[in-house]
Structures are given as C-alpha cells and as structure tokens.
Amino acid sequence: MTETQHQDAQDASPHNLRALVDRLGPALVLYARQLCDCPEDIVQDALMKLAKQTPWPDNPPAWLYRVVRNGAISANRSRQRRRRHEQTVAQMRQSWFVSDNGTAHDAALATDALAAMPADQREVVVARLWGQLTYQQIADLTGSSVSAVHRRYHHAIEHLRERLGES
C-alpha cells in the first residue's frame, strides 16, 4: 500500500471526504466522462456512497473508481439511445481540461486526441495518468489482465504521440 493510499484509508469524516473530493474529484469526473454524459452526477453519487460507508474501504480511490465506472455504465445504458448523437457533439465542443493561458492549446489538443481514441484505451490512459492508479488497480477495475492493461496503455500513448506530434 502506497503512502497516498494509506492516507486515504481513514475513517469517514468531513475533513477526509473534502480532501478526497478536492484531490480525486476532477480525475473521477474525467474518467466518468469517458463512459457517460453526466459525469458530475455519477461522481457525486459515488462520493455519497462513500460517505455512507462505515468504515471506509481499504482503498477509497480504487473503490471510488469502481463505483463511478459501474454508475457511468448504468447511466449510459439508459440514456444511450436518446442521447447518442448529442453526447458526441457536446463532448467534442467542451474541453475536458482546465485551459488557462499557458495550457489552452495543449488542453484542446489533448481533448481531441483522447476523443479520437478507442474507448478501452482512453479509459486506461485516464485512469493511469490522471487517476494515478496502478496497472493492477486498472486491471481490477476493468476486469482485464494486467498485461492486457499494460499493452492497451502503451498503444494509447503511441496514439497520443502521433496525434500530438511528440517524438
């Protein structure tokens, strides 16, 4: 267990919950955005479920990602038919990252590159880069093997490198 995970494995309290919201909230929303069109609602529901847990799970970040993934998939199933077209258009117009003066260009490029990526690769990249999950945790989250997750991640990085023109 890493130091971060050890810090997260604490009792439920407003202070700890607020720290989790500040530290994991944006990454969870980005992760949920890859699976559904209502990421904020899904993440808020997951945080509510975590607050009701007594005691908290051993690894709250991994637990949260799993709950967010299940909730996003369920929500996407129910809304998929009527919002299939709107989802793609809306996500392409909205930047997935905070864009200030120095990172506006990178944020737009990264959003476009991620949106053009296969969903399974995109999910792994988001969980690894912004969720800071290990390959093992991503494998547990997606129900895949560790080697498959590793292979998927490197394919995604190669895809991003081609799209962003990095050597």
Next chain:
Amino acid sequence: MTTPHQPDPLSPLEQRLAHLAPSAALDGDAILFAAGRAAGRRDTARWRLATGLLVACLAVSLALHTLPADQSTSAPHTTYVVDQAPPSLTTPRITFTRHTVDPTHHASGQHSYQRVRQRVLATGLDALSATTPDTDNPADFNESSATLYQQRNRWFQGDRS
C-alpha cells in the same frame, strides 16, 4: 522496457498530459452538505423505527386496558348476585284432592253461578243458606271461601260471637 509490475517513470509526453488539470463542475460544499444530510437521515431512520415500535406497543396496551373486562379476558371472575329470600315457612300450603275433570265441565266458576242462580230462582233466598261450595272443583274451593263458608254457617246457626 517497462513491465506491468515495474513501470518506468512517465515520459515527457505523459508528464505533459498529466499536468493538465481535468475540468470538473463539482461543488465540494454541496457534496459535503449532501453527505451530512444522508448521514443524518441514516441515524433518524433508527430512531423512527424505535419510535414506531414504542407507539405500536403503547397503542396495543391502551386498547387492552380500554376494552370491557368480559372481552379483554376469559379468566374466571366473581359476580355478586342478590339472593332471593327463601320462601316463608308460614305460608299455608293448600292441597287439593286429585280428581278427574269432565271435559264438558267447562267454565266451572260460571257453572257454579248458574247453579246458585237456578236455586235462588226456584226456592228463593233460602237457597243461599243451603249453597255449598263445589268441593269437587278446585276453582270453587280455596282457603278464603272455605273460611267464609264456615263463618256463614256458624252465623246462621246462631253463633254470632
């Protein structure tokens, strides 16, 4: 070469991407408020359950106490009844002779009156002194009439004391 269990440090591209902050419209205060409300609702649920049970017990208890005694329990209970006074031993017992009644002998009282009336019409008022109650008919003979009959006979015989 990276391996699944010992990944290399992030490449410059990965570091550049990781520095991008995901945008999220999460309201931390709203989440904490909702979490607190959910926690409070969970506690009140227990109190609601306990209160409901107590109210149900109280209602059953009140219902049992307000029912009438004969409906609330089937246990034997004591009932006080005013005893009737025993029959007086001084009451005279009147006994009648058992006899067979002629079915055609109806309205015995009316029959006695008619006999006396016929005697009076035939022989005058003296017939009254010779009138004797029909001892064969229980309706014509009772204690009072027997006493009056004896007193009347004694009066006619001169004993007027």
